[in-house]
Amino acid sequence: MLVSYNWLKNYVDLGNLTPEELAEKITKSGIEIEGVEYVAEKSTDVVVGYVMSCEQHPNADKLNLCQVDVGDQQLQIICGAPNIAEGQKVAVAKPGAVLPGNFKIKKVKLRGIESNGMICSLKELGIEEKYIPTDIADGIFVFPEDVTVGENVDELLNLNDAVLELDILPNRADALSMLGVAYEVGAILDQQVNLPDEAVTITKDNAAENYISVEVEAADLNPYYGAFIIRDVEIKASPLWMRNYLMAAGIRPINNVVDITNYVLLEYGQPLHAFDYDKFESEKVLVRRAANGETMVTLDDQERTLSEKNLVITNGKEPVALAGVMGGANTEVTAETKNVLLEAAYFNSKSVRGTVKQTGLRSESSTRFEKGIDPNRVKKAGTRACLLMQQFAGGKVAAGAAEFDELDRTENVVEVNLEQINKRLGTEMTAEDVASILKRLKFDFNQGGSLFSVQVPTRRGDITIFEDMLEEVARIYGYDNLPFTLPQGAGLAGALTIRQSLKRKVKNYIEGTGLMEAMTYSLTDEVDIKRLISPEISEHKSTPVALSLPMSEEHKYLRLSILPEILQVLSYNSARNQTNLGYYEVGSIFVSDEPTVTKQPDEKLRLSGALTGKWLEQPWQQEKKDVDFYIVKGIVEGLFDYLKLTVSFRQAKIADMHPGRCAVLEMSGQTIGFIGQLHPILAKELDLKETFVFDVNLEIVFAAYDSIPSYTLIPKYPSVARDIAFILDEDVNAGDVKELIEEIGAPLVNRVDIFDVYQGANLEEGKKSIAYSLLYQHPEKTLKDDEVEESYQKIVASVNEKFNSYVRS
Amino acid sequence: MKEQLEAIQAEALERISQTEDMKELQDIKVAYLGKKGSLTGVLRGMGKLSKEERPVVGEIANKVREVITTAFDGKSEKLEMARLEQQLEAEAIDVTLPGRPVKVGGPHLLTSIVEELEDLFIGMGYEVREGPEVETDFFNFEALNLPKDHPARDMQDTFYITNELLLRTHTSPVQARTMREYKGEKPVKMICPGKVYRRDTDDATHSHQFTQIEGLYVDKNVRMSDLKGTLDTFAKKMFGEEREIRLRPSFFPFTEPSVEMDISCKVCNGAGCNVCKGTGWIEILGGGMVHPKVLEMGGYDPEVYSGFAFGMGPERIAMLKYGVNDIRQFYTNDIRFLKQYHKA
């Protein structure tokens, strides 16, 4: 809502407050002012001039040579505007004047003839183009005849007016009108509100009902409809002050009748609509639901197909307006209009909202109906508009209005008591304080000691319960005046849950290994929704959860894997010459097992990461090393070690992964994720070099985690280390051999490590050597050499037998 | 004989002091104190002395041995030190070469802010609660006093999955869920951080996905002044002790009265500048006293219980605190952007 400071002054005394000071006060009391703008940038020395003569420039077809009286002197000015004519009163920038944009007016010669000043258009005076009436969009502005020659134009054109931009939240529909803002400012400044004149002179012998009748078939959507008749209007420009206020409020003036409906709309917050009575083609207004498939052409010349959800105004036969949204082209007021049928009605907000949503037509009128209007102002606004049409369109107003009226105009009564107010706010107000605030708000009330029974005016339909009134009292009292206290309730202990602190631990660990946390979108596209889904999810028949009305193809599905998003991050960075990258994210995937989603999907927490490029970037001591499978595996193994959980890796094939370099993670036989190299084809598609990923189901990991680790004795008997190297076929997995050693060596062998893998010179083709280091230890005794030797030999024999290997000497 | 011993001592001391070589020093030691050394030789001749002379000369001879030994040990240590020093000098390395690199990652800026806020409110007795990102219409709207067709639903344009399922537009449904879980029987003091979604086109100030932290305190006798005091404590801890807050009336369907909180602008200290658009204040969060209908739907009797709630956006806090000027930067994860904000 744009509020003109000068216009507002007509209703409430603003004292010496500057627009900016007023804005600050309004903001602090409840309605945020988003900005204060001026109608025009400042100009100097622009006055009203009288065009005494106007002839064509002897040397230029499109220029006119004018003699202009500006009061204190006569100026010869060359003007190129098409609408300049002798006898006009115009805005003249005298030589030396400065126009907006720091445009200085000097004496110049145009095609050999001197020009001493400039005749200005509204645009040149700094008014925004979109508010300038279309008929003078390319021309100069012409004043009404009654202005005084030589007078400064600033005030005449309201150029110095400030406009406050109010951000109106849904509860304050009352402030979508000048009167509403006046009541608000009146309460803030403790000032009276001066109401506009509604005393229309009527033609007594001629009632509106003689011209029109009103029937409403949908009283639920339209509880009040008033039809006013104004005859013999003269369509012309509205008075200058009205045009000024409309332009300041962001509305382009059109003609007096239309301007008046807009002016009253802004003044009362009541939308009005003027029909050309002679085009109405009946003497009856019938308001009804549209028939399915019925069509009408609206004022913007669009044909609209309607349904029974739309409320329409008809002439008994066909629609003439979409109720509360837009009029029809067939009954539009034009320059030829003589008789006006003026509608002042109350349309239900849900009905208007529905039509707005369906048609996409949102206007100053529909916005007000949608947010709710004041039932007590509907008819008053109609009367006010009639008065203005009488005054500024020369119309004869028929008596009364043809009406349908089932409107509820009851005022809410809200009870509040002082103790309740102080208890809830933490204040120490007195009954006098509360009474004074209610008076400032212009709310009628009955007071019995500390108990107040407040009669809420219908303009404040948002106030229905104690808490609403509490807010009114608090904001006029001033939020600044509330004390600072801390809750008195018994102290509660706050702490992270085990799951929350575990999540932090996992993230800290991963960051400690050199990875950067990414935060990516949960919504993904058609392609990524199918990629890199961990087997335990994809085997589970997960249905992608899709938005019913996505905004774009890019963000359509709720992800089933975080990895595609992380890979996008790698791509983004590597396209910017950042090639050595490691990212991870802990976040949810959304799994549904319904064929058609009807219930909330399972949100499963996962840890996913991806690495590419050099692992160590500038190691001068050692070889620069690319990220490889084992670096990623080390990170994952470290995590499980840190959480004291056992994980195993099993070679596997997963779509989009390198078929030979991929493993699933298993915990107690259950798949809980995977690691490996991204398939080179996919890597290439993403413009990435060799890329390695990991993906862990944190739900299963967290469920297995034991926050209190079991206590094990530190062994006090000495350990014995034995090394052993096997020559194996190259396709034997080191892990399988290790598992066998552990199995055979138990319980004496307490730990097995791989310390060397060799393939190449000195070994036969197709063979490799893997060296294991075995640690023998017994919890209760010192092991004897022969016990160790016996176990050792048993291991050698078993491995050689199973894997067709031999011990390297 | 006495003269002979003194001469040996003088000569030995002279030679020890002269030498700078460990090997030579060893030789000198042998030459005087060894089995065939000159002192030993003299002592061997003691048998020829009289009974009276013998102890006197013996005593002198022991003294000489002691003096020479001490001198030898001293010199030996000195030479050893010199040798070690020389050796260590030779072991000098180039300390200006870079150290062996250790990779250090780090949290996302938003995580840092969320965790800072979590810790701050945990310290004030709040628990941290989480909830689903795919919510029901009931918990996202209806339980928060936003019935279907409520005009304020337009304030939060929503991604729907079905008529009843949607992506939560705020983390407030976690509050509704927690109240129901606590069955109106005990105080609720919680914050809920998490991802939220709105139908917005991504640009410098809008993101279809962003994070939010909301707080809720429901108890007997909770006052609006408690909200003001709590927010003041939060603002000072988060933005600095010298910051001031102001509350302005606002509107949210789930609170009444509702507030918007501003903090005094750090850049201009309230004088007005570009950052605060000349007002001296910067909007940080919204909140208010929990609407009685929300309490009721959560199972709390509004006649007995009252409460306050507030909500804020970590992105906005990051933008203010660190001057990030485009919300999309949080989600593109440019390594150069993320690394800027890492510090211990």
Ligand SMILES: [Zn+2]
């Ligand atoms: Zn500032």
